[in-house]
Amino acid sequence: MTSIILHMDGDAFFVACEISLQPQYRGLPVVTGAERSIITALSYEAKALGLTRTMPVYQVKKQFPQVTILSSNYDTYLIFSKRMFAIVRRYTDHVEEYSIDECFADLSHVTDPEVVALQIQKDIERELGITVSIGLGPTKVLAKIASKQRKPKGFTSFLKETNILNMPIRKVWGIGRSASAELTGASIITVKDFLAQNRAYLSKPHQTIWYELQGIKVLPVESTSDPQQSLAHTRSFLYPLKDKEKIWSELVKNIEAVCLKARKGDFDAQEASFFIKTKGFEYISAHIVFDTPLSDPIAITYFVKQRFDMLFQKNMLYRATGITLQKLVPRNSVASLFEIRTNSKLFDVIDKISHKHGEGIIKMASSAKQDLDKRPMAILSLGTVS
């Protein structure tokens, strides 16, 4: 039997959640992203003005004073997200949460998938005050294209036929900048051109797409999710920096932030990578393997510092730093023998104090240097790890 896959995509999701909670903004040009200095989502009214995702906020303020700029509230969107997926699960257990506002669902065994799709749309709008667009198709790739055909509140079915042959291949899920440049070079512009290729000459991911575009299912709906593999925290500077102390301090802030995330999620990391990014977008990075899993910024800072000193170059302008924790394991899964050495208990206490008095009340001396004039806080000096 043929498979029937649904793809659901939130319409202007972040902004839609805000408007659901603050209806006075409905019908107005609204964007989110104030806290990140670039636009992360836009209402359709804002799109109509010509604004785009990733446009700098200062530019919006200057050129479009009529646009409301809100901060993103990721935790709030997560709640909407969970409720939205719960509604889809009323109709099937086979739901793959693909991102915060997208999912796939396998409706192969559902009696009337089109009716179900429309019902899901209706339920979500009535119960959550946001809208979604839905596509149906025999494969994930086709369902994903279908949901994008009409937006917002669109519904498109590719179960019986598609009309995608003249669509630019670069629009297809999985064909990115690099591949589309290469394909364009070979005069492969449309889906039709792509399908005319001999499959044997395509890379493996492209073969998958080649099949899926023709309704031959390769990609399964994965309704069980794997545990998280990595955690990152990266920040760009307000303007390029060359001062080593300042750049180091920014990196330490990122280390503290990513460690806090790890402890919140009850993770320790066995490995980490950090980078400093030059003004010219070059990544200078290093990878570190810990001999025991860590989520302690003092220990991690100690290891990163040595590599940072080796990598840092004078008279170079940098624009960002970041760190990714990798090979995550459940926290404290390793014998408590190591606890003293990794400051595990210390950070339990710090997390408790922070919870009571506000995050950031306790910082490491190296990341606090620039904030001394702001507000009183305890300063923790860089401890030694022996």
Place this chain on the structure above:
DNA sequence: TCTGGGGTCCTAGGACCC
């Protein structure tokens, strides 16, 4: 789109082995 942040997966090629 002079360019933000957080993820996952794939693959070429080096290291090592028989």
Place this chain on the structure above:
DNA sequence: TCTGGGGTCCTAGGACCC
């Protein structure tokens, strides 16, 4: 060993996504 063939494992970095 101036030098074959084949296999596995691992990693860095690229590519892609939202």
